[in-house]
Amino acid sequence: MYQSEYLKKQFITTSAILFSSIAFNAHAATATYDSATGIVDLPVVEVLGGGSSAFYRTQLQLNGNELQLISAESIAAVSGQRNVYDSDTSAVHVASVAVGADEFYAKLRLVPGSNPMRFTVDQLVSNAFQGCPSFAQPGPTANSCALSGTITSDVTLTKNVEWILNGPVYVGGDNAQSATLTINPGTKIVGVGGQGDQAAYLWVRRGSKIMAEGTPDNPIVMTGPSELAAGEWGGFLISGNAPVNGCNEGTPLCEVPFEAIVSETYGGNNPVDNSGVIKYTQVRFAGTAVRPDEELNGVTLNGVGSGTLIDYLQVHEGLDDGIEVFGGTVQMKHLVVTNAQDDSLDWTNGWQGRVQFALLKQSAVIGDRGIEADNNEKNQDSIPRAQPILSNITVIGRSGDSASQSVLLRRGTGANIWNSVFTGSPVCLMIDSPSTYANHDANPGSLTISNSFVNCATNFKDGEGVTFTAESWFSSEPTNKAGDPLLTGYLPASGSPLTLGGAAVSDPFFIPVDYAGAFKDTNSDWTKEWTFSVN
Ligand SMILES: [Ca+2]
Ligand SMILES: [Ca+2]
Ligand SMILES: [Ca+2]
Secondary structure: OOOHHHHHHHHHHHHHHHHHHOOOOOOOOOEEEEOOOOEEEEEEEEEEEOOEEEEEEEEEEEEOOEEEEEEEEEEOOOOOOOEEEEOOOOEEEEEEEEEOOEEEEEEEEEOOOOOOOEEEEEEEEEOOOOOOOOOOEEOOOOOEEEEEEEEOOOEEEOOOOEEEEEEEEEEOOOOOOOOEEEEOOOOEEEEOOOOHHHOOEEEEOOOOEEEEEOOOOOOEEEEOOOOOOOOOEOEEEEEOOOOOOOOOOOOOOOOEEOOOOOOOEEOOOOOOOOOEEEEEEEEEOEOOEEEOOEEOOOEEEEOOOOOOEEEEEEEEOOOOOOEEEEOOOOEEEEEEEEOOOOOOEEEEOOOOOEEEEEEEEOOOOOOOOOEEEEOOOOOOOOOOOOOOEEEEEEEEOOOOOOOOEEEEEEOOOOEEEEOOEEEOOOEEEEEOOHHHHHHHHHOOOOEEEEOOEEEOOEEEEEOOOOOOOHHHHHHOOOOOEEOOOOEEOOEEOOOOHHHHOOOOOOOOOOOOOOOOOOOOOOOOOOOOOOOOOOO
16 A cells, blocks of 8 residues: 555655646546547556566557557656556556546557557446446445356456455356456455355356456455455455366376365366466455355465466455465466465465465464465375475464464475575474475475575474475575574565575576565565555
């Protein structure tokens, strides 16, 4: 959320621009359109790409059915409501273009290869409520529309409506009647169903897609009705066609029923399966039980493939895990999990994905593990075996009696952990299960940790079937260190040993870094603005 000092600094450095037509409130237009000249004036466009951003003052001019770039001037960084070009999706999100007395959200799409750049208009939607579309029913409150059942055609959730999940909502059938659910920046979705099979959740099934493209200033929010406690609604789930384990060995196509709702199946043979895009999105106060003792996670990723783009995702105060990954190859950057009441990040069923930059921060009063990692509980040697690559993870554990480890590696899992910091838990690192030790010993490189820091009451703990100690495993790699990482909150303070260098992860998913942990320094807090209640 906005910090007043931060805002003030931005205001001083950019006041010349701001006085022209941008103001620090959600109601001012971020762009104007002059019908006489056909020119769209965008005083601030933030260009996002590769984990960094640049700012421009930009003008586009209508040319036939397209808008052509006629000027782009580099400017200082600006916060507040603004326009965003997201190079991941080639989309320009114009938060609010004034056309006469009305304001519209406009989504522009870059014409591939155009020079000068040209854009088509994908969407032009009034920012005022226009009634409910045919795929929804009128909702219980003003300006709300309710969704229920299964969405089987391509639809868009716009920010001029508060969208109510009235019980379970599915996108697509199971690899049938596939659909794409687009969610615009700034859109709010509220789950209001009951318990059990009436629980409200949003589930993207195999073969369908979600395009949840939020922006730093207009994140997408999925939450409960009162936003006071965990478990107010179900949660957000995706099932994909990427490989999972848990079948009898030799089964050519491994498909697995979801543990909490066994009528739903996930997994397949496509490691690059694409379930869409999730950017700048918050999932808050989820975790309704769908059966006794089967609470949903904030975000559940079942056999989701590496073609899916997940970047800047927060899960706040879910009743079960923050993010639970059931197999697949899904890759994620810039994760924030706060106040998870069970584990912050949990994996099982053979996950072979990637994560870079994750803040996993437990509350002071409740929560189990920072990371709970299984290959498979029932068949601990089931293949494909879990071996995700994780870099730049910060776990801030809680010290209470029932809290456990920052990281528990067990039930046959592999993992390659790089450039990470674990602190504040009763135990930092624990390895458990004969299958985990045996896999490490039989497959060199399958379970590693490098350039990482531990700082817990007890740093290492050994479990059942030990063939080496967690301490010897950690210490055998000389770039690992035990000791105070000198954090201020979750950020490295000046002089922190985390800033002394980074290890290169030899995988193209990872951005090279020269530090350990999720953040480079106090000026590089990428959780600013788009997250909820991180501090
Ligand atoms: Ca769980
Ligand atoms: Ca768990
Ligand atoms: Ca687990």
